[in-house]
Amino acid sequence: xxxxxxxxxxxxxxxxxxxxxxxxxxxxxxxxxxxxxxxxxxxxxxxxxxxxxxxxxxxxxxxxxxxxxxxxxxxxxxxxxxxxxxxxxxxxxxxxxxxxxxxxxxxxxxxxxxxxxxxxxxxxxxxxxxxxxxxxxxxxxxxxxxxxxxxxxxxxxxxxxxxxxxxxxxxxxxxxxxxxxxxxxxxxxxxxxxxxxxxxxxxxxxxxxxxxxxxxxxxxxxxxxxxxxxxxxxxxxxxxxxxxxxxxxxxxxxxxxxxxxxxxxxxxxxxxxxxxxxxxxxxxxxxxxxxxxxxxxxxxxxxxxxxxxxxxxxxxxxxxxxxxxxxxxxxxxxxxxxxxxxxxxxxxxxxxxxxxxxxxxxxxxxxxxxxxxxxxxxxxxxxxxxxxxxxxxxxxxxxxxxxxxxxxxxxxxxxxxxxxxxxxxxxxxxxxxxxxxxxxxxxxxxxxxxxxxxxxxxxxxxxxxxxxxxxxxxxxxxxxxxxxxxxxxxxxxxxxxxxxxxxxxxxxxxxxxxxxxxxxxxxxxxxxxxxxxxxxxxxxxxxxxxxxxxxxxxxxxxxxxxxxxxxxxxxxxxxxxxxxxxxxxxxxxxxxxxxxxxxxxxxxxxxx
Amino acid sequence: xxxxxxxxxxxxxxxxxxxxxxxxxxxxxxxxxxxxxxxxxxxxxxxxxxxxxxxxxxxxxxxxxxxxxxxxxxxxxxxxxxxxxxxxxxxxxxxxxxxxxxxxxxxxxxxxxxxxxxxxxxxxxxxxxxxxxxxxxxxxxxxxxxxxxxxxxxxxxxxxxxxxxxxxxxxxxxxxxxxxxxxxxxxxxxxxxxxxxxxxxxxxxxxxxxxxxxxxxxxxxxxxxxxxxxxxxxxxxxxxxxxxxxxxxxxxxxxxxxxxxxxxxxxxxxxxxxxxxxxxxxxxxxxxxxxxxxxxxxxxxxxxxxxxxxxxxxxxxxxxxxxxxxxxxxxxxxxxxxxxxxxxxxxxxxxxxxxxxxxxxxxxxxxxxxxxxxxxx
Ligand SMILES: Nc1nc2c(ncn2[C@@H]2O[C@H](COP(=O)(O)OP(=O)(O)O)[C@@H](O)[C@H]2O)c(=O)[nH]1
Ligand code: SF4
Ligand SMILES: [Mg+2]
Numbered sequence: 001x002x003x004x005x006x007x008x009x010x011x012x013x014x015x016x017x018x019x020x021x022x023x024x025x026x027x028x029x030x031x032x033x034x035x036x037x038x039x040x041x042x043x044x045x046x047x048x049x050x051x052x053x054x055x056x057x058x059x060x061x062x063x064x065x066x067x068x069x070x071x072x073x074x075x076x077x078x079x080x081x082x083x084x085x086x087x088x089x090x091x092x093x094x095x096x097x098x099x100x101x102x103x104x105x106x107x108x109x110x111x112x113x114x115x116x117x118x119x120x121x122x123x124x125x126x127x128x129x130x131x132x133x134x135x136x137x138x139x140x141x142x143x144x145x146x147x148x149x150x151x152x153x154x155x156x157x158x159x160x161x162x163x164x165x166x167x168x169x170x171x172x173x174x175x176x177x178x179x180x181x182x183x184x185x186x187x188x189x190x191x192x193x194x195x196x197x198x199x200x201x202x203x204x205x206x207x208x209x210x211x212x213x214x215x216x217x218x219x220x221x222x223x224x225x226x227x228x229x230x231x232x233x234x235x236x237x238x239x240x241x242x243x244x245x246x247x248x249x250x251x252x253x254x255x256x257x258x259x260x261x262x263x264x265x266x267x268x269x270x271x272x273x274x275x276x277x278x279x280x281x282x283x284x285x286x287x288x289x290x291x292x293x294x295x296x297x298x299x300x301x302x303x304x305x306x307x308x309x310x311x312x313x314x315x316x317x318x319x320x321x322x323x324x325x326x327x328x329x330x331x332x333x334x335x336x337x338x339x340x341x342x343x344x345x346x347x348x349x350x351x352x353x354x355x356x357x358x359x360x361x362x363x364x365x366x367x368x369x370x371x372x373x374x375x376x377x378x379x380x381x382x383x384x385x386x387x388x389x390x391x392x393x394x395x396x397x398x399x400x401x402x403x404x405x406x407x408x409x410x411x412x413x414x415x416x417x418x419x420x421x422x423x424x425x426x427x428x429x430x431x432x433x434x435x436x437x438x439x440x441x442x443x444x445x446x447x448x449x450x451x452x453x454x455x456x457x458x459x460x461x462x463x464x465x466x467x468x469x470x471x472x473x474x475x476x477x478x479x480x481x482x483x484x485x486x487x488x489x490x491x492x493x494x495x496x497x498x499x500x501x502x503x504x505x506x507x508x509x510x511x512x513x514x515x516x517x518x519x520x521x522x523x524x525x526x527x528x529x530x531x532x533x534x535x536x537x538x539x540x541x542x543x544x545x546x547x548x549x550x551x552x553x554x555x556x557x558x559x560x561x562x563x564x565x566x567x568x569x570x571x572x573x574x575x576x577x578x579x580x581x582x583x584x585x586x587x588x589x590x591x592x593x594x595x596x597x598x599x600x601x602x603x604x605x606x607x608x
Numbered sequence: 609x610x611x612x613x614x615x616x617x618x619x620x621x622x623x624x625x626x627x628x629x630x631x632x633x634x635x636x637x638x639x640x641x642x643x644x645x646x647x648x649x650x651x652x653x654x655x656x657x658x659x660x661x662x663x664x665x666x667x668x669x670x671x672x673x674x675x676x677x678x679x680x681x682x683x684x685x686x687x688x689x690x691x692x693x694x695x696x697x698x699x700x701x702x703x704x705x706x707x708x709x710x711x712x713x714x715x716x717x718x719x720x721x722x723x724x725x726x727x728x729x730x731x732x733x734x735x736x737x738x739x740x741x742x743x744x745x746x747x748x749x750x751x752x753x754x755x756x757x758x759x760x761x762x763x764x765x766x767x768x769x770x771x772x773x774x775x776x777x778x779x780x781x782x783x784x785x786x787x788x789x790x791x792x793x794x795x796x797x798x799x800x801x802x803x804x805x806x807x808x809x810x811x812x813x814x815x816x817x818x819x820x821x822x823x824x825x826x827x828x829x830x831x832x833x834x835x836x837x838x839x840x841x842x843x844x845x846x847x848x849x850x851x852x853x854x855x856x857x858x859x860x861x862x863x864x865x866x867x868x869x870x871x872x873x874x875x876x877x878x879x880x881x882x883x884x885x886x887x888x889x890x891x892x893x894x895x896x897x898x899x900x901x902x903x904x905x906x907x908x909x910x911x912x913x914x915x916x917x918x919x920x921x922x923x924x925x926x927x928x929x930x931x932x933x934x935x936x937x938x939x940x941x942x943x944x945x946x947x948x949x950x951x952x953x954x955x956x957x958x959x960x961x962x963x964x965x966x967x968x969x970x971x972x973x974x975x976x977x978x979x980x981x982x983x984x985x
Contacts, residue, residue, distance in 0.1 A: 535952065535971060558818035560974040563794035563843050565920060566666075567613055567858050568872035571879045571903070574912050577977035584978070 009081050011262040012191045016220065017136075018085045018100050020128060021110035022118035022479060026140045029172035030110060030181075031069075031086055037178045038071040038082070041251055056359060056366075068206070068218050068249045068264055075186050082185060083220075083249075083264040085205065091120070091481050092353030094127075095300050099205045099280045101127050102296055103220035103264065106134040106189030108181065109160075113139050113147035113169075116155050117446065118479035119420045125159070134189045135160060136168065138181060143171040155447060192222075192262030200224035200232065200283065201290040207277040209329025215271040218249070219283055220264050223290060227258040231286040232269075235293050236278055240286045241269035274331035300332050302350025303413070303484070304357055304463055305396040307338060307375035307506060308364075309346030311586055311597065315370065316345045322368035323347060326360065333360055338397065342506045342590045343373060348397055351377075354463060373588060376509045376603045379460045382411040382487060398494050398508040404545055411487040413459040416441070419470070420452050421478035428473035429453060436461035437512065456485065458512075465607055495520055497527070498541040498548075502591050509603050516544050522606040524552040530599040533557040538593055610655050611662040611857045612685055614644060615868030616670040617886055620704070620740045624807065627799040629870035629884045630668040636886055640868075641677050643893040645684045647867050647882075650898060652688035654875065658863060660689050662696040662854040665719075671701035675713050682718055696759075696853045698723055704741040706749040715756040722753060723761040723792070723852075729782050730775055733768050736813065737796075738803070750786045759850060761790035766828065767821030768796050769814040776824045780831045789850035793828055794843050795821045822970050829966075842920040842969065859917040861910075869899075878902050908981045911938055916976040924961035938981065945979045 021027040028049040035041045049057070067086040072079065085104055087097045101107065107128040111117055128135060137156045142149055153167050168184060170177030201223040208216045219226070226232065226246050233240040245268040247255040259265035271277060280297040284290045310319045320337075327333050334350040351357040357377060364370040382392040383401060389408045395401050401410075417438065421429050423445070430440065430453070438457035445451050462482065470478050493516055497507035507527075511519055520542030527540050531554055538554040562573060587594040598605075618637065619630040663685055665678065678699065685691065698721040699714070706724065714722070728734055731743045753760055762783050766776055783791060796816055798805050807813040829839055837845040841859060844852065857864055866873040866882065869889035873880040883889050883899040892899035905913070911934050918925035931939040946962060949955040954968030954975055964972050 535954070535974075557971065557974070558822045559795065560971045561842060561920075561969070562973060563797055565842070565858070565917065566855060567864060567866055567874070568870065568881065570858065570874075570913055570917065571872075573973075574909065574916055577916060577973060578912065578980055578982050580974070580977045581980045581982050585982075 009079070009263075011194070011196070011260075013078060013080045014083065014192055014262045015080060015106065015185050015189050016083045016085070016104045016192060016262075016264060017106040017108060017185055017189055018087050018104045018128075018133075019108045019110060020087060020097075020101070020121070020124035021089075021140075022112070022115070022120040023089045025110050025112040025115065025118070025121070026172040027086070027089065027110055030108075030138075030140060030170070030178075031084060033172050033175050033178045034082075034084065034182070035069065035071065035251075037175065037182065038073045040069065040071045045251055056362060070248050070250055070264065073182060073186075075183065080186055081263070082182075085264065087124075089120075090353075090355050091123075091483075092303075092351075092355045094123075094483065095298060095352075096206065096279055097124065098127050098131075098296065099203065101131050101133060102280075102294065103203050103205045104131075104133055105192060106136060106185065108136050108138050108185075109156075110138045110140045111152060111156055113141045113149050113152050114144050116148070116152045116450065117159055117420065119418050119452075119481040120479060122159070122420070122452070123418060123481040123483070135162075136181070136184045136188055137162060137166060138168045138170050138177075140170050140172055142169045142176065143174050151447075155450075158446070194222045194261040196223070196225065196261040198223035198261075199288045199290040200226055200230075200285040201292055201294065202226060202283040203294040204234075204277060204279055204281045204283060206279060207274055207331070209274055213268050215268075215274055215277050215328075216253075217267040217269070217271075217277050217283075218264070219259075219267060221259055221261050222294065223261055223292075224285070225258045225260040226265070226267065226283065228256070232267075233284055233286045233289060234277070235282040235284060235289075236297055236299075237276060237281060239276060241271065244268050244270055273328050275327065277331065279331075300352065302332070302334055302380070303353050303459060304351045304377045304379060305348060306351070306357060306377035307340060307343070307346050307373075307397070308335070308349050308361070309340065309343040309373045309375070309506070309588075311371045311373055311588060313344045318368075319347070319364075319370055319372065322364055322370050323349075325368070326363060330360070332356065340375075340506045342504045343375075343588060346373075350380075350396070354467075371586060371597075373506075373597050373600050375506045375600050377463055378510050379413050379458075379463060381413075381490075381492060381510065384408040384410070395510070398510050399505055401492070401494050401510060404493070409489050410492040412490040412492065414456055414485050414488050415459045415462065415482040416485045417455045417457055417462070417480065417482040418452065419455070419478055419480050420446070420450060421474050423449050423451055425474040425477060426451055426453070429470065429478060432466075432469055432473050433457060436466060458488075458490065459484065460510075460512075463604075465604055469607065493544050495523070496543045497523060498539075498543060499527075499531075499593050499595075500538055500591055501541075503543075504590055504595075506590075506600055507602075513544075517549055519603070519606065520544070520550040523603055524550045526602040526606055527599055528552045528554055530602055531593065531595055534592075534594065536592075609857075609862060610658040610660055611664065611854050611862065611864040612648075612660055612689070613664045613666060613854070613864055613866045613868075613871055614670075614681060615866065615871040615882075616665055616667040616673055617869050618672050619667065619669045620672070620702075621738060622803070623740075624736075624738045624803040624813075625796060625799065627802055628668065631886050634672065636890060637673070637677075639890050640886060641673070641681065643890045644681055644868055646893045646896070647898065648681070648684045649688055650893075650896065651865060651867075654865060654873075655689060655863065657690060659692045660685065660695060661692045662698070662857065663691075664696075664698045664854040666700050668700075669702050669705070669725075670699050671705035671710075675710075675717055678719065679717055696721055698761075698852070698854060700725065702739075702741060703745040703749040706745075706753060708752050711749070711752050711756050720757070721759040721761070722757050723763065724749065724753065725763045726750070726783070727763055727765045728768065728771070728775075729779055730771075733765075733771055733775075736768060736770065737765070747782070750783075750788070754786050754788070759790070760788050761792055761846075761852065762788050764791060764793040765796050766793060766824040767816050767818075769816060771820075771824070773820075773823060773827060776827060777831065780828060784831070784835055789847040790852065791832065791837065791845045792843055792852075793845070795825065825970055826966075829969075838922065840922040842972065856921075859921050860923070861914060861917070873900075878904050907934060908983070910934070912976075912980045912982075915942070915979050916973075919962070919964050919972050919976050919979075922963075924958070924963040927960045927962065941981060942979060949975050949978065 071082040087100045202219040202221045206218040230243045282293040335347040338348040381395040438455035442454035491513040540552045542550040870884040880902040
């Protein structure tokens with residue numbers, strides 16, 4: 001019934017908005033309240049963090065995918081359609097965030113009344129401003145005893161240049177202020193503009209894999225309309241399809257005859273693999289294409305690479321199947337078969353970042369029951385040889401680095417990092433960033449106690465335990481965000497690890513020459529700790545080229561037996577040995593040395 | 609064929625390394641004995657007419673009970689069970705309890721085997737471990753005990769921080785000089801939550817050194833081997849006909865009843881264990897309730913236990929038995945898992961028996977775990 005009623009909603013009664021916030025400032029909770037308040041969910045459907053449907057998202061409390069939902073709301077006697085586009089909450093997915101933002105006219109900027117402005121608040125705000133979004137600042141969690149509404153409002157006013165009374169006080173927990181937010185969405189965010197009669201132009205901002213229906217594409221129509229049965233074309237991929245089904249996104253999908261200019265909807269075309277649907281791409285009519293594609297399309301590039309290998313070599317084909325299935329619903333995962341002398345056959349995988357890598361590893365275990373070994377991650381380098389000094393060779397794997405003697409130079413990706421911290425911790429944060437080869441480019445006092453620091457640093461340094469260290473040196477009072485700024489020449493070497501005098505390629509890492517000594521030593525120490533003693537001495541060596549820079553020895557196991565084994569000891573001991581056996585099953589035998597799964601990631605845990 | 613183990617949970621003082629169940633408060637001695645007798649009675653049907661061949665008083669320190677009390681307990685076993693003609697009846701005893709008078713009295717009871725906790729003949733070692741007796745008491749009690757008992761076992765500990773190989777050899781030779789027919793010898797083990805662990809952590813006692821322990825283990829094997837002892841279990845050495853019948857039952861998967869707090873029982877399919885608390889034990893039995901939990905063993909559990917205990921003994925793991933009890937699959941699995949260890953000369957096959965080599969003995973837990981069958985889930 002509702003559908004009929006809203007069928008001919010006018011563009012002036014549509015509002016498209018997203019919510020941007022630093023992690024944990026209450027984005028998902030507030031979204032839940034908006035859905036409650038507008039009656040978009042029945043009591044039966046209610047569930048915390050409603051939009052986060054993946055188990056992983058709920059458990060980790062972060063939004064990994066974009067989500068969209070349509071709410072109906074009556075305001076001052078008029079009926080409105082509000083499209084909320086929830087954005088991922090992690091820098092690994094910043095491109096998806098930018099496309100979601102591009103699909104909206106306005107953004108709710110949520111700031112935690114106790115935490116104030118953080119790095120992600122700012123970086124997302126800049127993205128929103130670049131897209132000319134109307135910003136509605138919201139001071140959230142005002143119910144908290146530790147809330148600091150006056151000061152944080154001042155911070156927001158300083159940041160946005162808005163008036164204090166434009167900041168809406170709210171609580172996602174109690175529902176306080178939600179009515180004011182809805183009023184502001186309608187009054188302050190402009191209705192979509194666009195020509196309903198022009199050729200179809202729609203932006204793809206996300207896609208979701210559905211086992212039964214294939215890929216569901218989420219889009220925002222700027223011009224024209226997208227009709228059921230229409231022959232359409234994706235501009236970037238140049239593929240054409242028939243729109244089998246279109247509709248809008250309530251809590252469940254509502255099929256429609258068409259989705260018109262200004263509105264947000266979903267499309268099903270029978271596409272089976274996520275790779276065919278690129279976030280940021282433009283959908284248009286096949287016969288009568290638009291001349292304006294939506295700007296800002298990029299092919300997402302993986303930032304971090306690592307090998308993924310089955311723990312049991314026999315599971316290689318099964319791993320391939322699992323990865324292919326994962327790729328169906330995660331187009332940003334790329335992989336390619338590779339082989340390692342130590343680990344046999346596996347895949348070199350590209351990820352958007354470290355979180356993405358962890359998520360993939362976890363999904364492989366949970367959804368496909370695949371226990372895998374992930375090797376030391378690295379970023380993507382460009383190497384130039386003396387012979388062809390102008391032809392870059394992409395190095396996504398330590399073994400791809402050309403011989404040092406033939407190497408002309410190497411370039412590595414750099415990022416611009418934004419860190420907001422308390423003034424007390426500036427010293428610590430700076431030392432950390434300098435240790436990580438960072439160069440400070442800016443320092444701004446947001447308030448007398450809070451400082452924004454900007455650094456340029458190698459992306460590789462973020463991969464290696466940066467977050468944890470930052471948390472430690474700032475006692476948790478630092479937030480961090482970054483974006484890539486291009487390649488710079490660097491002094492790179494490959495650190496090799498030898499176990500029992502045999503190089504183990506899966507333990508090699510590409511690192512800056514100045515760090516080689518230090519990391520080499522720590523690697524040897526860490527491996528000594530992680531690899532269980534075996535029946536013989538195991539020398540561990542770290543080497544750069546032919547030069548051994550550090551060594552340790554895992555002493556042979558002399559005694560591995562309990563002296564007493566009488567009545568009561570038997571079952572206790574059996575259980576203990578069974579546990580040991582399970583642990584061993586997760587180890588990989590390389591030569592005659594058994595290496596536990598986590599040793600392959602040792603380089604990431606050097607400071608634990 | 610079955611055995612009864614009776615746990616006497618009292619000690620004069622706590623040895624630093626010990627993680628057995630005992631109390632140093634002797635107040636509830638009488639109530640506990642009553643409870644033991646009650647448990648013996650309540651469980652009289654469990655053995656289903658099997659003959660009891662061994663009765664074993666372990667602890668704690670069973671020699672803290674008077675001969676009267678011990679006889680009372682033995683009597684109740686006879687009353688409720690079928691007991692073999694000449695059962696092995698062992699009493700674990702500490703030297704400080706074994707005066708000449710006590711030994712003579714004991715020899716007049718039905719107890720026919722003593723297992724004496726000597727551990728070392730050097731006061732410095734005994735002090736370091738907080739044993740209740742002195743080196744002199746250790747020597748004297750053995751001198752006398754051998755006059756009244758033929759079947760005696762002595763416990764010795766090696767790998768004690770500070771115990772040199774020279775002193776270790778002296779300990780072994782002293783035991784041999786008394787013509788003792790059975791020796792149990794253990795590497796000092798740092799168990800979690802013991803005083804010893806704590807002192808080592810604090811640096812008050814040097815940590816045990818596995819390398820030294822291994823050396824002393826091999827010295828032991830060599831010395832006792834030269835004196836015609838059979839190394840029939842990892843920590844047990846006996847002259848022919850003097851193997852501990854009680855303990856062998858554990859390693860051969862035989863049925864035993866465990867009476868007393870913390871005692872374990874086994875009937876071939878199920879393992880049971882009593883509550884590890886004297887007061888709770890006594891209270892429960894006062895209400896005629898057995899304070900026991902049990903678990904039923906799966907086929908894989910039984911296989912694992914057999915492999916684990918078998919590898920420790922001279923009888924090894926019999927492939928025929930594996931095939932008979934667990935099926936051909938298990939036998940194939942075992943052979944396949946063993947191959948690597950056979951290649952590394954840690955295991956060897958002697959006809960139908962899988963055995964650990966000299967080199968493999970001190971590593972046998974790790975080897976056993978490798979041969980285990982588990983379901984990964
Ligand atoms: N006290 C209080 N807690 C809130 C409020 N909103 C969210 N939270 C809590 O803050 C945490 C992060 O919220 P969430 O919505 O997951 O944040 P997101 O990461 O921005 O999506 C959760 O533990 C919420 O329960 C609020 O208004 N008041
Ligand atoms: S006498 Fe035996 S049971 Fe008692 S504390 Fe010493 S070692 Fe443990
Ligand atoms: Mg969230």
